[in-house]
Amino acid sequence: MNTNTKTTMLYNKGALQNETLIDLYKRMLLPRMIEEKMLILLRQGKISKWFSGIGQEAISVGVTYSLNKDEYILPMHRNLGVFTTRDIPLNRLFSQWQGKANGFTKGRDRSFHFGTQEYNIIGMISHLGPQLGVADGIALANKLKNNNHACAVFCGDGGTSEGDFHEALNVASVWSLPVLFCIENNGYGLSTPTSEQYNCEHIADKGIGYGMESHIIDGNNILDVYTKVSELAESIRNNPRPILLEFKTFRMRGHEEASGTKYVPTELMDAWAVKDPLDNYREYLITNGILTNTIDEEFRNEIKNNINENLKATFEEDVISSTIEKELNDVYQKTEYKHVSENSETENIRLIDAISKGLKQAMEQNDSIVVMGQDVAEYGGVFKITEGFIELFGKERVRNTPICESAIVSAAYGLAINGMKAVMEMQFADFVSTGFNPIVNLLAKSHYRWNQKADVVIRMPCGAGVGAGPFHSQSNEAWFTKTPGLKVVYPAFPYDAKGLLTTAINDPNPVLFFEHKGLYRTIYQDVPTDYYTLPIGKASLLKEGKDVTIIAFGLAVHWALETLKKDQNISADLIDLRSLQPLDTDTIFTSVKKTGKVIILQEDSLFGSLSGEISSLITENCFKYLDAPVKRVASLDTPIPFAGNLEKEYLPKHRFENELSELLAY
Template sequence: MRYHVGSLEREKLLELYKGMLKPRMIEEKMLILLRQGKISKWFSGIGQEAISVGVTQALKESEYILPMHRNLGVFTSRNIPLNRLFSQWQGKQSGFTQGRDRSFHFGTQAYKIIGMISHLGPQLGVADGIALADMLRRKKRVTTVFTGEGATSEGDFHEALNVASVWNLPVLFCIENNGYGLSTPTNEQYKCEHLADRAKGYGMESRIIDGNNILEVYTKVDELCRAIRKRPRPVLLEFKTFRMRGHEEASGTKYVPEKLMKEWGKKDPISNYEDFLVAEGVLTQDYIENLKEEITEEINTNLQLAFDENEVDSIESKELKEVYHDFDYHYIEPKSDSKESIRFVDAISQGLEQSMYRHNELIIMGQDVADYGGVFKITEGFVPKFGKSRVRNTPICESSIVSTAMGLSINGMKAVVEMQFADFVSSGFNPIVNYLAKVHYRWNEKADVVIRMPCGGGVGAGPFHSQTNEAWFTKTPGLKVVYPAFPDDAKGLLNTAINDPNPVLFFEHKGLYRSVKGDVPTDYYTVPFGKAKLLKEGKAMTVVTYGAGVHWALEVLEKHPEIDVDVLDLRTLQPLDTESIYNSVKKTGKLIILQEDTLFGGIASDIAAMVMENCFEYLDAPVKRVGSLETPVPFAKSLETNYLPKNRFEAELIELYQY
């Protein structure tokens, strides 16, 4: 292995050596503890230390880095206290996830490190968002994100590189090509000779770097970082290296040819660099021994701190409270009594526009949202007011854009993402339910993201543009789900959603956009989450519904003035106003729940179950649920009319009334 010192001082040469030696010695200790059953799992980076250390030392401390589970050298190079790392791996309280996650599945704002999730790909888009925030603030920074050669097969890889290239984001995409994705060799994962060659398809620069040569890694990355800070752009780096141990320790390495192991064993980044420094007179054996003793003492001292720490106590109230970031809701009244009668769609647009003025670092992203104004024209006219830097057209890549929104939040901005249709959220499902939803519970980070969801049937849009898929998200702890039925609620709830630092799925029924009007305050105001609205008051039964179902229920009830009911518009599904539901049921003794979603597994099922558990002795009849047919949403008018529950609701309402 050839080393080119160039202009590097002796101090830097030694710093790079120390930087690699510490994670190697920690790993060797962890492998012993794993065999002793004192940690549960380990993903070894032995043989790859030069990449983590060289890249991290080329960055400034203020620059974010997004590592993987073999990048221990990133954490040690940022000087994270070892006792906290050890506690993290043992699931102790002072670990970064307080026992809620393991390994390197965490982040820490204090050290500008944003850890991975097991799905790998989304963190590439998160890096885009972090870099976008820096670029919008004109900060000369580089964001660096790691992935393995296996994850380059994921769609998130393509999406993130494409977004970074289109937007000229200052991101270093670092591929650690270590030969195997678990047991699958590279020749079964991709056909191109070098993964770096893929950069050409994105109009992006790339480099191939010897990942076992610490001086090559450091000097080339340092040179690139200096250049990117001057002229922001993404660069794809492929580090050629090898994984000397199993994907994780339990998997072993029997699938690797012995000859290959020996070849790469001779390329060990630490022993080769150590020999070079000794030959150059930079290192002595005494220095090496003293350094190893010093690191050993540091490891043992901090291990003892972790061992001495008590096991994590599970306190139910604490666990439930920390699913969401604290949100100190403030009711903001309109400054004047001025109101205007506007459509549902205009109320959404007005709330979004006023929020853009209120939050000068709020970014809107989505397909065709800029000059075109979105397919429903909600952001029409926004570009002249706020500019294309804040109202951003995106490529068709829902997953990466959701991840980018998460990155904006990590770097202190707010984001509103428009799904062109709620149906399309399936392409961005993973980062919503596995990143945004879990990030606060895992390591106390907010996900300040609103995802707007134009949804619902009744407009002849067919199976791919008509779903109302709120139940996908009410099931997921960590998400908030909002579903207004009236223009004034839509505006106030959207303002609250944008103020809330938690991820919010904001459902907007397409059928209501231009069919429903109402008096809406012209000024900015908010409406609280978790508070249902009592639209009608009666004693015969309780009707619980939301979205378009509210209007269907009211229309049916107009035909039956003899049926005296409470009508509750839920407005938000998570949080859910169970108190209002229970109080109404205790008064009326009967409950019918109307939802547009298909019946099985919907929110109506949960409400019915909760009422049965908490109000059983007050019930005078079985709880009724009414929803759409258990089919995809059909296109033809006759089929869609029969699919939707409006007509069935009338029959069920009468039957329950007469029970």
């Protein structure tokens, strides 16, 4: 043991060479000096905001230094040392913070809210917790690839209060995923002390509840961090399992600089100030003859010049500009639809069979597809879509999940980041609310923010008419058609369901695939037996007429067909949208311009629904062709009742015929 009376820490160099000891020092010194410069620029008004990691450099540097460069690491906004230790050029980091084009997000996101596949870093979102689930997905892909890679993800003590923390640790433990959960316990979540965040002595104690190995590490001791994490990373490469690491440290600055630190007792700040990871380590190196003041000064001058040169280049860089076209085109990853024609042999099957066969044939074509969901393995899912899949593809690719929708959506994103494809079954579309955050803030924004595809399909069994009550009956597509970056598909027939599902799986963008439970076993159709595709974003014109345009999707299509069959004197265009986002406005507008009257029929409740958007689009683009106001027919603006007679009154089917007659008579 090497000790030094001038420091408050004990350092054990073990078998580490002096070159390594010096390199660790320089790698801590760099982010410290960058931060000191940023704080000056902040006071000068040259940058807008800063989240300081001063006093926590040993964790960021030590963990990153312990991993191989081809292993993923998922930092937070106080982990500058992760980015610098991965040797990201300073001019690119500075451009990112300035919102310049040379950064990583084209000015669309700030600070450390970015990822880069080039450096195997996956940046955070402000919701913090989903990052842990993303690490699960990355680690799962590593395990399935059998590539002996570790993965590390950061979280603060405050973030451990989020449900995503508990979900991610549980999933990682159940699946024995090779991931290091690195918790920086720095005393405060913004101004809330740890005593008000959790009621156990150590965060590491929480590992016990998940059957997970855990360790407490002095987060201010760079040698303890590096040697221990190196050992554990090597261990999980060879023996995949998750490990919870609690790094004891302290946040010496405010949550962000505007917050200040007035809420922190002075004696606590003083106690941690003497534990500064950089100052103590410098004293240790100098006392033991590994570093001299002269060499240290040379390091500092070199880093200072490097920082100033790159800052100068960044400030001289043009303010970023874009066009409406560029911004819109970057919401989705561009994909060319590859049409696969259907074969001539067909079989008369139900909608549920078509979905199952489409998924099975897609999995046969693409070994990287992993199906995840509650009870999807041996049980085959509650609707039996994946029945028999275990025998065909094995439990590695057909995975039962714990009941934790948020972590599984995040893990699906992690699989996509690590080059695989996830098809997640949301047991009921209603349950998506507990996975809403990663869908709308990770999947939807991924490509626009940092050019990363979110190659995920989420299957959504939905809909009423089966007496399932308020929690198993919603048609909640409007939650997602509103969110740029998501695609939403809603087939009404077996033929469409199979072809659109295979296309959704081929699409690199996130797709929510709605499947109406009431249609699963009631609608039959002749469907090609082999694999084929249908284009997303193209509606189907089921009937042609001259007097009115009927627009519907899902179960509502069949209500409209029943009405037209009952009164064959009605001459109508019947449009089955099939795809809700993107929406086939060309087919809609062409029909409206021909008929002059429009009625939109949907199962969802009326206010704030997709029918309102369609109505507005028609009014804005086809107003001069209209012979009557656009009419909308939808369910009541109430939750969905359970009792059969109440549910019947809730749904708009029995009101549609009268509304259609009134429109035709207008």
